[in-house]
Amino acid sequence: MLPEWIYRQCPEISAIHREAAIARQAQLTKPTGALGRLEQLAIELAGLQATDQPRAARVPIIVFAGDHGIVAQGVSAYPQEVTIAMMANFAGGGAAISVLARELGSSLEVVDAGTLAQEAMAGIVTDKPRHGTRDFSVEAALTPAELAFAFEAGQRAVARAEAGKPDLLIFGEMGIGNTTTSAAIAASLLGISAGEIAGSGTGVDAAGRARKAHVIDAAIGRHGVAGASPEKILCAVGGLEIAAISGAIIAAAQRRIPVLIDGFIVSVAGLATVRLNPSCQPFLLPSHQSAEQGHRLVLRALNAQPLISLDLRLGEGSGAAIALPLVRLACSLHNGMATFAQANVPDRPS
């Protein structure tokens, strides 16, 4: 149903570079394993990037925004106009992800992948097939053609970023209602009830969560998408920014660019991506465990262990951005430490 490129194989992990990185870690002036997860991360990156010097220096951030017809059912704590206002805040430099991009030296591109904005906005790339999704409690959120357009919007964003020779990519999202959409996608993909996965989003209370779960379960039943194909699920209950992220992940992985995966919503996009094209999976690097209830289930389905767990629940790509310095330090340690021989330090007796 989706364009043919989406199903194309991603490159293989370079076993030679991975093995060389393992050997190097054992020679650095520290007990083997003493840098824990950071050693694993450097080794993994060396294999993914097919290099002796894994890098996380150039890491563009791309935030995709979209609106969601399902907000008509009262599933969000914030009014829908916040999506557009926050896009302007991203571009204006005042949002969390704007501050983080500045601090990290990352470029920040904001893509309107499907908000209700009627006109082009300053500093924002408009690339959308329609203004917001349809209310999936009454009809399918997207047509197949709209879904395909969103995947290609993601691919186009990666193609733009490619010129800067990125070492990694971070994708973020903004869209009032998109934790509901994400929970609907995840519940459908995993074949579980929404009660297990729907969280408080930007801050609905227990009654709000119950309402979200009810709306989602009813929609999954109406569309008959429990355990269905990712294509069918994304049309029935998907979101434009989520589909764009899914397309962007595939496009990045096909170019051998690992993606530092943000929180609940980006992880759900990642899960849909891996179901569409399993060869992408190694290129998804988890960043954080968010406070959103369903994130743990989605990470488990991705077999991904996050680097940090700081009760973040903001989205925008902020969790991945906050974890980026750890990836950078893992690379610096791998590339910059002396070996036992170089430093003339006695190793442990073997």
Place this chain on the structure above:
Amino acid sequence: MLPEWIYRQCPEISAIHREAAIARQAQLTKPTGALGRLEQLAIELAGLQATDQPRAARVPIIVFAGDHGIVAQGVSAYPQEVTIAMMANFAGGGAAISVLARELGSSLEVVDAGTLAQEAMAGIVTDKPRHGTRDFSVEAALTPAELAFAFEAGQRAVARAEAGKPDLLIFGEMGIGNTTTSAAIAASLLGISAGEIAGSGTGVDAAGRARKAHVIDAAIGRHGVAGASPEKILCAVGGLEIAAISGAIIAAAQRRIPVLIDGFIVSVAGLATVRLNPSCQPFLLPSHQSAEQGHRLVLRALNAQPLISLDLRLGEGSGAAIALPLVRLACSLHNGMATFAQANVPDRPS
């Protein structure tokens, strides 16, 4: 028993700045609480630093090294000469903490607080009362005068760092055998058996751990220091670099400089410090949960929740250095984000 300054009160947390930081966090363009632990950290730092703009820009790293007579009992996986070789590696730029200091823009000072080195070494401050501690399995590790000297060596290091107006300080340690010393101090302070707290250090196996625990329990019994005063415990089973760190923590806290606490050994120094002078406690900011078995117990005794848990077990201050970017981003977000009013973003209906 120790010099009078050690018991002097640290400054109070500034309630005014803490309250102002809480109020500011609620106005930033994000759901309140969505930045989780990073919000708490910025609020805490604002109160500790007594400022509207918490900072973690200038963060000198000071590594204290010492040797341990207890290694005669075969408690370490590495030979004792590694302590001196690694001091040279710190100064030469090849160690993990050297790489981290460069990446973070931190100065790195290495203090020989009590190694076996017989001569001054290039790039290292020598400030020690003796060459290594005595073997605490047969006699007290330190005399009261030697212990006092080590505390003052820590104070002198902080006084040197003070000229650069540090926002925070990181203290690290190096000393073959010092997980055994630290486990002995912690077991004595907490009144528990060594089996609960002695870990694998740089890499001893299960038999090595059992040996460590046996040596420690016997020494605690011989010296009669289970539940004794910190002064008595530090003389009986202490270490010179550990006492220097304890003195440095007190000196920093008395100057209103928070300390980002590294792993097991520095946390044990922190626990001894808080027992000596409880007014220091708020200035101890935990950084990471190490893979060393006893660290969890020590952090619990400090009522401290670490920021990261990456199976690190290297020491040198490396865990605190790795966590520093998270503290920096917490400050940048607090200081740099727009408020709802500034960005003209609708807040949730109140």
